[in-house]
Amino acid sequence: MNMRPEESQQTYHELLQKRLDVQAVLMLPDFPSREGTYYLIVAKQPEIDGTIRRVLFQDQSIMEQWISMWQLEKGTIYGLDEKLAHMLARAEILIDKADYMRQIKQRLFRITDSLQKKLICREYSHLVLFFHEAKEWLQQGLTLDAYHAFVQALHAWARLIVYEMGEHPQAALWVQVKRLDSSVYRLYEELSMNAETLEKRIELLVLAIEFAVTSRMKESVRYLMELMETKVGPWRLQELMNHPAVQAADIQIPSLIDKMVQRSFIQEVVCPGSEDGEQETCFILLG
Numbered sequence: 332m333n334m335r336p337e338e339s340q341q342t343y344h345e346l347l348q349k350r351l352d353v354q355a356v357l358m359l360p361d362f363p364s365r366e367g368t369y370y371l372i373v374a375k376q377p378e379i380d381g382t383i384r385r386v387l388f389q390d391q392s393i394m395e396q397w398i399s400m401w402q403l404e405k406g407t408i409y410g411l412d413e414k415l416a417h418m419l420a421r422a423e424i425l426i427d428k429a430d431y432m433r434q435i436k437q438r439l440f441r442i443t444d445s446l447q448k449k450l451i452c453r454e455y456s457h458l459v460l461f462f463h464e465a466k467e468w469l470q471q472g473l474t475l476d477a478y479h480a481f482v483q484a485l486h487a488w489a490r491l492i493v494y495e496m497g498e499h500p501q502a503a504l505w506v507q508v509k510r511l512d513s514s515v516y517r518l519y520e521e522l523s524m525n526a527e528t529l530e531k532r533i534e535l536l537v538l539a540i541e542f543a544v545t546s547r548m549k550e551s552v553r554y555l556m557e558l559m560e561t562k563v564g565p566w567r568l569q570e571l572m573n574h575p576a577v578q579a580a581d582i583q584i585p586s587l588i589d590k591m592v593q594r595s596f597i598q599e600v601v602c603p604g605s606e607d608g609e610q611e612t613c614f615i616l617l618g
Contacts (some may be wrong), residue, residue, distance in 0.1 A: 339389040340368065348426050352376060354400055355432035357422035367392025371422055373432060375399040401429070407438045409579050410450050416440075417502040442497055448554040449580045450494045455505050455551035456583035457487035459590055462540050465533075474529055478522075481536055488543060491551070548594055552587060554580075554617060556596065565600050565613035575618075588614060 347356050355373040374397050382397040398415070406412075411419070417437065424432050439490040442450070465480035489508045493500045493517060500508045509516040518539055525532050558576060561564060571577060572584045591597045597615060 333381065339391045343388050343391075343540070344391065344425060347372065352379075354428050356426040357419070357424050357460070359422050361417060361421075367394060369394045370425075371418060372397050372405065374399050377550060380575060395597050400435075403435050403439065403580075407435070408446070410446060410453075411439055413500050413504075416499055424530065428579065442499070443554065447494055447497065448557075449489060449576075452554035453552050453580050454487050454491035456495060456587045456605060457549060458484055459542070459544055460583045461487060462544060462585040463586055466537070469537075474533065477533055478529055481522060481533060481540075484540060485515070485522065485536075488515060488540070488547075489519070491547070491599070494614075533562060544590070545594075548590060550597075552591060552596065555582065555584075555587060559597070559614075559616045565602055565615040567613050571614075 341398045344356065346354050352375050353372060354375055357373075359369040361370070368391070370393065372395055377399040379397045380399045380402050382395075384395040384397075386395065395419075403411075406416075414440065419436060427433060455493060461480045461484035465477045465484060468474075468477035468480055486504070489504055490500045492508055493504075496511050498507070498511075505516060505519060508519075518536060521535055522532050545549050555571075555577075558574065559571075568584065568588065571588070577584060588597070592614070597614045598617050600613050600615050602608040602611045
């Protein structure tokens with residue numbers, strides 16, 4: 332005799348409850364375009380991160396997405412993937428050993444000052460990078476490539492605005508940005524849906540993004556400047572790029588360094604290079 336769906340789910344939950352490698356189980360009640368049930372399973376082993384399984388349990392279709400406690404703890408420091416954050420925000424907690432999931436969700440969705448500076452610096456560096464790429468494509472007459480880079484720049488700007496307001500980006504990012512900064516939303520709307528030619532739409536963006544890059548720089552690079560203050564003396568470019576805090580935060584150092592030199596936040600100095608007398612350009616914080 333086949334079990335009813337609710338009986339099958341209860342049995343499945345009991346099996347997960349008994350597993351020593353499972354810390355918590357969450358369910359997405361309204362996962363779109365799928366039959367069956369979607370579960371987020373928090374595991375104690377980091378190696379299981381990102382595993383997705385579609386299983387048939389007692390004739391019931393189940394989708395499992397495994398996340399490690401290590402990934403969640405890392406998310407409290409460096410920020411969580413936006414799609415995963417959105418899923419966690421709306422998921423229902425079914426199993427929560429030692430009250431772990433309730434506590435970690437509170438930490439994940441609280442933006443501390445240090446995390447906010449880190450996330451703002453990351454998105455600002457992406458904005459600068461994609462804007463620089465877009466202008467290069469324009470100079471080469473590659474309009475479609477420039478358009479793609481401008482879209483990426485606008486998305487970085489949108490996330491930057493969200494973090495500045497102390498929020499996490501949502502899956503419907505532009506709905507969120509429309510509420511927080513309608514002027515940037517209108518720029519995205521103009522680029523995407525304006526009846527003008529693509530070239531004309533792109534022209535409208537250049538000055539707006541240039542102003543945003545210039546006016547937001549001091550606050551946006553504060554995280555990097557504070558990192559550079561931790562060392563006496565100049566920094567080599569590769570040294571900055573390889574710093575664990577920079578790599579974990581996904582900050583695009585080369586694009587930021589050029590802008591910071593132009594605005595006199597840092598200064599280029601000469602460092603000794605290899606034994607054959609080669610010299611290397613390094614960077615020292617001013618002020």
